[in-house]
């Protein structure tokens with residue numbers, strides 16, 4: 007009898023789990039939205055759920071399928087979770103800009119109490135959810151308003167000297183490496199440079215990653231993105247069963263990383279305040295915010311919880327260092343494989359530097375062909391393969407059936423990589439061709455067919471800083487060195503499937519010689 011009861015209970019549990027995991031399967035059918043039939047527990051793609059294939063390619067398959075079948079939207083499932091993929095650039099514009107009020111959040115997980123560093127601008131929610139009244143409602147908007155003045159071109163200009171100093175160090179490093187043969191893992195070199203830049207501007211310290219192979223900042227930078235099996239599982243759960251993630255004890259931020267960044271930030275704030283140091287960098291503004299001397303918006307909402315300030319320096323590091331370094335090193339890879347383009351960039355750098363008498367903030371604005379090369383690099387290798395969004399208020403999809411209302415909490419993906427590789431906007435999309443970004447060619451295609459920094463009110467806040475950093479380092483490298491393929495180069499590039507940010511698999515090794 008007992009055995010029968012146990013068996014019956016086990017069957018009931020299995021059925022309940024099965025019911026729960028499949029109960030969303032009619033989500034899109036009920037709303038007359040075209041969709042891919044899900045497999046129970048897996049959803050639309052095991053590759054996507056288990057990160058077995060780079061997500062950019064998975065989303066590209068979905069995008070191409072939708073376009074071939076004339077759909078503007080396609081419903082897919084990650085496990086049991088419905089996700090809407092936007093497959094039309096006019097709709098991309100509507101969702102990112104016109105209807106932003108309905109689709110405001112990134113939907114990334116954060117937990118201010120247990121993991122304060124996750125309460126950063128990228129993760130914070132814009133608005134109270136319909137059902138979940140959180141204390142941090144509207145915090146994103148307040149914080150964005152407060153942080154935006156840090157990223158104006160005036161502020162970039164006053165921070166340029168810090169970036170330039172790191173570029174001098176990069177020059178010394180490359181010079182020494184050329185003496186040793188010049189075979190370099192460019193992704194690692196640029197990651198070190200980028201770590202030094204963000205360490206200096208966001209944490210106010212000399213990170214010394216280029217000088218010291220064991221620099222703590224670089225070690226922590228590596229750890230930030232390390233995704234072991236347990237964290238990968240925790241992230242998968244955060245994506246598919248967010249409520250379960252809240253009760254699991256596995257931290258998303260490595261505790262060693264958390265302690266290091268929090269301590270470094272707090273020590274520097276203390277040191278600056280004690281010694282009245284002003285460097286015109288990000289940390290200055292965060293200190294001003296801490297002291298409630300507003301550098302941006304005043305008003306009733308202006309007060310910010312000071313406990314979340316280290317999280318903002320952390321997100322500048324997190325969002326800024328790998329993205330900028332990956333874009334610069336992949337650009338160098340393309341230049342190595344396209345010597346004619348490299349030479350054209352060099353001619354421009356020589357001409358502009360002769361005019362300005364060296365690398366200055368103003369000289370960067372004149373390097374328009376270099377900018378085109380960076381833009382083309384970020385088209386082929388966008389840092390985020392897609393823009394994540396979450397519906398924040400019930401949303402009627404424009405132009406669709408009246409039943410096509412997405413409830414608050416629904417995940418949305420704008421598949422950046424797929425759009426960037428759509429031959430309708432970029433003929434022969436796999437070809438590296440910076441001329442696609444001449445003013446004339448840019449005007450000839452929809453603005454929203456290019457999204458490396460996102461768009462709308464949630465666009466990358468660090469865009470100007472990133473361009474300044476990438477152009478300064480490229481100008482120095484192209485001025486003094488030549489890059490060419492090495493026998494160890496992996497080209498065409500492949501990407502790590504598990505990484506949130508687009509990351510080259512197997513590295514990108516290049517040969518560098520003195521000019």
Ligand code: HEM
Nearest residue numbers: 127128322325326329330389459460461464465466468472
């Ligand atoms: C090449 C370099 C970079 C690329 C390609 C890049 C790309 C992006 C993208 C695609 C987003 C999401 C935008 C959206 O959802 O519409 C984003 C957001 C963000 N980025 Fe960047 N980024 C770069 C550098 C930086 C730097 C240097 C910083 C800081 C110093 C930074 C800070 C942020 C922050 C804080 C957000 C969240 C903004 C918000 O939610 O309001 N990024 N970035």
